[in-house]
Amino acid sequence: ETGVTQTPRHLVMGMTNKKSLKCEQHLGHNAMYWYKQSAKKPLELMFVYNFKEQTENNSVPSRFSPECPNSSHLFLHLHTLQPEDSALYLCASSYKISTVGNTEAFFGQGTRLTVV
Amino acid sequence: LAKTTQPISMDSYEGQEVNITCSHNNIATNDYITWYQQFPSQGPRFIIQGYKTKVTNEVASLFIPADRKSSTLSLPRVSLSDTAVYYCLVGDLRGSARQLTFGSGTQLTVLP
Numbered sequence: 001e002t003g004v005t006q007t008p009r010h011l012v013m014g015m016t017n018k019k020s021l022k023c024e025q026h027l028g029h030n031a032m033y034w035y036k037q038s039a040k041k042p043l044e045l046m047f048v049y050n051f052k053e054q055t056e057n058n059s060v061p062s063r064f065s066p067e068c069p070n071s072s073h074l075f076l077h078l079h080t081l082q083p084e085d086s087a088l089y090l091c092a093s094s095y096k097i098s099t100v101g102n103t104e105a106f107f108g109q110g111t112r113l114t115v116v
Numbered sequence: 117l118a119k120t121t122q123p124i125s126m127d128s129y130e131g132q133e134v135n136i137t138c139s140h141n142n143i144a145t146n147d148y149i150t151w152y153q154q155f156p157s158q159g160p161r162f163i164i165q166g167y168k169t170k171v172t173n174e175v176a177s178l179f180i181p182a183d184r185k186s187s188t189l190s191l192p193r194v195s196l197s198d199t200a201v202y203y204c205l206v207g208d209l210r211g212s213a214r215q216l217t218f219g220s221g222t223q224l225t226v227l228p
């Protein structure tokens with residue numbers, strides 16, 4: 001267990017469905033991330049939130065809509081997805097500190113999404 | 117953002133020491149070097165992080181030469197369960213979150 005929990009672990013949805021992925025951490029981190037990992041490909045950074053504010057959006061299609069209501073929770077709302085959106089969606093969190101030292105990111109187990 | 121280059125794949129046998137080298141020629145002064153391990157269908161897991169010289173923990177060692185333009189992750193006496201993808205990241209998480217950008221990684225396969 002890394003302290004970052006993602007639900008659900010598996011999700012099958014039709015192209016007209018609306019679903020949401022949830023990520024939760026109680027590590028006291030203030031930065032949270034969404035990644036997409038397609039089969040046998042590197043992780044693609046999608047969104048970054050720092051202190052609940054979105055700081056990165058890597059040209060992600062609008063059918064993916066993130067939400068960060070507080071520093072402990074992160075959602076990814078999905079609607080009208082395409083089959084090519086099928087992938088492992090990973091959430092991560094880390095400290096965002098402004099002084100000395102560096103930090104590591106903690107990842108959840110991911111949600112395996114299949115769009116049919 | 118410092119670009120990293122790693123071998124795409126490596127094979128080893130159980131009980132051997134494995135060294136995976138990462139090149140990062142344009143590393144910045146404030147950048148740290150971090151290695152992650154990822155098993156199939158799981159999120160990456162932090163292995164080790166360093167800034168210069170040598171860092172050792174219970175899992176691995178990280179060797180960083182004086183010019184910091186490369187680094188080597190050393191896994192002592194690997195076992196079958198060490199088969200995974202290993203990612204080298206270079207950056208400063210105090211700055212842009214783009215520093216948490218993953219490359220292609222190195223697929224390590226440990227053979228019996």
